Amino acid sequence: MTEVRGEKFHPLAFLAKAGIGRKVLHLKAKAVMFSQGDDADAVFYVQSGRAKLTVVSEAGKQATITLLSMGDFVGEESVAAVRGTRLATATAITACTVLKISRDEMVRVIHEQPAFSEHFLAFVLSRSMRIQADLVDQLFNSSEKRLARVLLLMAEFGKPGEPHMLIPKISQEALAQIIGSTRARVSFFMNRFRKLGFLDYNGRIRVNKSLLNVVLHDQLPEGNAKKPVLTGKLAGNPLWDK
Structure with a gap:
C-alpha cells in the first residue's frame, strides 16, 4: 500500500492491520x-x-531456542539478500494474532520508510543481544539459574505490572529443552522455587518476580545458602569444603 503524500508513517500502525x-x-x-x-x-x-x-536435529532431537511474545518479529531471515529455507519452526503456545508480511512488502517498507527501518533494526539488535545473553547463560550459569531466567522472561520481568505474573501454560519438558536440562531437574527446581515462595503453580505458573530476582543474584535465604553442619568422618573433608 503506497503511503499518502504528506501522511506521517507510523510503524506500529502499519503492523496493526492488514x-x-x-x-x-x-x-x-x-x-x-x-x-x-x-x-x-x-x-x-x-x-x-x-x-x-x-x-529438530537430523537425529530427531527437538530443542526450543527462544520464546516469542507481543511485539516480536519472527522469520526475519526471509529478508536476507538470498532467500533460503526456514531453519526453525514457529508454533503458538497460546492463542495468537500475528501479521504475516510478504518478503516483497517487508523489503519495500524497509527501503522506503526510515521510521520502520529504525523500528525493525532496533528489534534485530535487541534479538542479537538476547541471543548473546542466552549463550552466556548456557555457558556459565547453572541450570537452576537458567530456569529462573526463563521464568522471569516469560513473566516479562522488568516491565510495569503486577509483582505476581501468570505465564502461559508450558510443560516441564519444554522448559527442560529451553535450559538444556532434564524434566526431572526442572521438576526439582520448580518445587524448590515454590517452597521458597518464588512461584506458585496449579495448572498455571504464577511468578513472584521480585523473589525470583533474588535467585538470579545468588541471594538465597540464609537457611538455604548455608551448608549443613557435618560431624564425624565428613567433617573437615577437603572435598566437601571446596
Whole structure:
C-alpha cells in the first residue's frame, strides 16, 4: 500500500492491520506459523499471544531456542539478500494474532520508510543481544539459574505490572529443552522455587518476580545458602569444603 503524500508513517500502525502484502492470522494454541525447511517467503509479527521457536536435529532431537511474545518479529531471515529455507519452526503456545508480511512488502517498507527501518533494526539488535545473553547463560550459569531466567522472561520481568505474573501454560519438558536440562531437574527446581515462595503453580505458573530476582543474584535465604553442619568422618573433608 503506497503511503499518502504528506501522511506521517507510523510503524506500529502499519503492523496493526492488514493491507497489500500483509495478512492478519488468528492462530489457536499449538498452531504452526511456519515449519523448519519451508520456503522463507514472509516475516511474522506477533500482535498478541505467545509462541516458541524450535529446531529438530537430523537425529530427531527437538530443542526450543527462544520464546516469542507481543511485539516480536519472527522469520526475519526471509529478508536476507538470498532467500533460503526456514531453519526453525514457529508454533503458538497460546492463542495468537500475528501479521504475516510478504518478503516483497517487508523489503519495500524497509527501503522506503526510515521510521520502520529504525523500528525493525532496533528489534534485530535487541534479538542479537538476547541471543548473546542466552549463550552466556548456557555457558556459565547453572541450570537452576537458567530456569529462573526463563521464568522471569516469560513473566516479562522488568516491565510495569503486577509483582505476581501468570505465564502461559508450558510443560516441564519444554522448559527442560529451553535450559538444556532434564524434566526431572526442572521438576526439582520448580518445587524448590515454590517452597521458597518464588512461584506458585496449579495448572498455571504464577511468578513472584521480585523473589525470583533474588535467585538470579545468588541471594538465597540464609537457611538455604548455608551448608549443613557435618560431624564425624565428613567433617573437615577437603572435598566437601571446596
